[in-house]
Amino acid sequence: MPILIFFVAHWYLSLFVQTFYLHRYAAHKMFTMNSFWEKFFFLLTYIAQGSSFLSPRAYAILHRMHHAFSDTDKDPHSPHFSNNAFTMMWKTKNIYNNVLHKRVEAEERFEGSYPLWNAIEKVGDTYLSRIGWGTLYVLFYISFATQWWMYLLLPLHFLMGPIHGAIVNWSGHKYGYQNFDNNDKSRNSLFFDFLTGGELFQNNHHKLPNRVNFGVKWWEVDPTYPVIWALDKLRIIRLKKVRA
Template identity: 75%
Template sequence: MAILAFFLAHWYLSLFTQSFFQHRYAAHKMFTMNKFWEKAFFLLTYIWQGSSFMSPRGYALLHRMHHAYSDTERDPHSPHYSSNAFTMMWKTRGIYQDVLYGRSKEAERFAGDYPEWTALEEFGNKWYSRVGWGVFYVLFYVNFATTWWHYLLLPIHFSMGAVHGAIVNWSGHKYGYQNFDNNDKSRNSLFFDFLTGGELFQNNHHKLPSRVNFGVKWWELDPTYPVIWTLDKLSVIRLKKMKETLPSVAA
């Protein structure tokens, strides 16, 4: 029970910081927050993502490139230019490293307007930080695992962010249905995206990249949106006031 609870906590806490802080805040600025809360969520992103921590700045640049070049050869992680999800994410890793360390000329046009915390970003990307988190996960399993197959979950802990990315970018651009013609191959893969916190409504998001609720039809449930709505009501964040007329969608 302890192992399952730990795995689910790591999965969903890591997923939340990726969707809420790195994606909807850093990359798209769908809402604002003061410096205290920005630092707090920045720190939680590092803690909850652990060994697979990704710089919000690096994430924002990579994601803006993805939107600009969706499903073309210049897309950092289109599944249509890789033979499988593993090669796609290995390619993405290389582009991310180039973006993070200023080696990507392509990323320069997308720079600016994202949270930065240089010391934490540098520390979180060091090998000893990633190994340290990995050791923590292993020690937790050594103390609480009750059967051999529990240890098969450890590789997912080590690369949690990459696993989330592989699911979203592979499935969200290959499988499912389309509400909109976006001139790309984005898809909505689930009606209730319990698996990736709304991130698998890729077709909706590519059509409406500033819309904080990734669901469009009444039965498309984005689990991250109610959390964001609550944080807005508690004045932790401020949703941007946007007049948005939804395009017509297929019946």
């Protein structure tokens, strides 16, 4: 039981920081927060993603590229230009690393207006940090695993952030239904998107990229939106007033 609790907790906490902080805040600035809370959620992102920590700056730039070039050969992670999800992940990794280490110069329109914390970014990208977090996961499993098959979950812990991204980009641009014609192949893959925190309402999101609630139809439930709504009411964040 402790192993399953740990896995589910890691899955959803890592998922939350990716959709709330990296996606909706860093990439789209759907809401604002003061410097304390920006640093708080930056640190939480590092802790939650652990061995698979993703830089808010690099994530934001790649995601803005994804919207600008959706499902074209310039899209950093379209499934329609890769043979399978693994080759798509590898392509994305290479582009991400080039952006992260500034080996390529991103277009000016993709730069700026994202959170920066150089110390955490540098530490989070080191092998020492990634291996250290991975070692903690392994030690937890050694202490609490009761069946051999539980150890098969460890690779998911090691690559949690990229796995979430791969699920969303592969499934959300190949399978499901469309509410809108966006001149791309974005799809809504799940009616009730509890597995990916609302991220699989890709067709809705590509039509309305600044809408904080990814659900559009009354039955499309974005489970991250109520959390954002509550954080706004608590004045931890401030939602922007945008047109639907």
